[in-house]
Amino acid sequence: MSQPVVIIGTGLAGLSTANQLVKTHSVPVILIDKAASIGGNSIKASSGINGAHTTIQEEQHITDSPELFLKDTVKSAKGKGSEPLMDKLSKDSHLAIEWLQNEFDLKLDLLAQLGGHSVPRTHRSSGKLPPGFEIVSTLSKYLKGLAETKPDLVKIQLDSKVTEVIVDAERQVTGVQYQDKEGETHTIYTSHVVFCSGGFGFSKDMLKRYAP
Missing domain, CATH: 3.50.50.60 (FAD/NAD(P)-binding domain)
Known part of the structure; x- marks a missing residue:
């Protein structure tokens, strides 16, 4: 090219x-x-990055799935979201987190359960830096x-x-x-x-x- x-x-x-x-x-x-x-x-993101069925969740014995993530997302969207895009997000979210961990050595080892989520699935690294930064x-x-x-x-x-x-x-x-x-x-x-x-x-x- x-x-x-x-x-x-x-x-x-x-x-x-x-x-x-x-x-x-x-x-x-x-x-x-x-x-x-x-x-x-x-760069302003202060909470973390969401992912379902990740290795960090498994290590912390948290049961999650792309299907549950999709259900939570559709509910939060209140009919205004694009379900095919939400489905794509839910299914591939763990791949994004693994990519950041494997390619860039980011820990993303802390979990939080934020609004709209049924289980803890918001990942951030242990340390003082905000996740977005x-x-x-x-x-x-x-x-x-x-x-x-x-x-x-x-x-x-x-x-x-x-x-x-x-x-x-x-x-x-x-x-x-x-x-x-x-x-x-x-x-x-x-x-x-x-x-x-x-x-x-x-x-x-x-x-x-x-x-x-």
């Missing part, structure tokens, strides 16, 4: 996507975030190192607000435009764009235009 994958957003989703592409597939990535620092909403810092450290040593593989564009997704006559993505902090517009040509902008990326204009 000659073109980079452009990842919009540097929260947990964006950092996970970038690490997977770079570490597993050696695919070049460009991370773009309109904020001045990496982390998005994820710990996870984001760990995932971004590897990417920052590559951005310095292998800039052709990883680039991180902060203070950069995406303003346009460029599409051709066949409705195929051909690039993205963004404004830097000086207000100058730049274009990255690529057919590979991943939106990981979460709550920080909320835009009524873009939602109306691309996902009516």
Whole structure:
């Protein structure tokens, strides 16, 4: 792949996507975030990351299952969620936690039962660091190192607000435009764009235009 994958957003989703592409597939990535620092909403997370039927739960003799996680999630959504997405979340949640533990040596060894959950399934590491800060810092450290040593593989564009997704006559993505902090517009040509902008990326204009 000659073109980079452009990842919009540097929260947990964006950092996970970038690490997977770079570490597993050696695919070049460009991370773009309109904020001045990496982390998005994820870095503010103070509770932990939820997962059902994990090794930590088993070690602590807590009985949980993806089915129970889904039931709790559907109930909490009160009819407003997407059940296929909630099902995907519930089934794969333990894989996300195992990935963080195995690939980045994060403990995530403490459990808590928070609102909406039938059993303790919110994971965080023993220690003083808030879970969001710990996870984001760990995932971004590897990417920052590559951005310095292998800039052709990883680039991180902060203070950069995406303003346009460029599409051709066949409705195929051909690039993205963004404004830097000086207000100058730049274009990255690529057919590979991943939106990981979460709550920080909320835009009524873009939602109306691309996902009516």
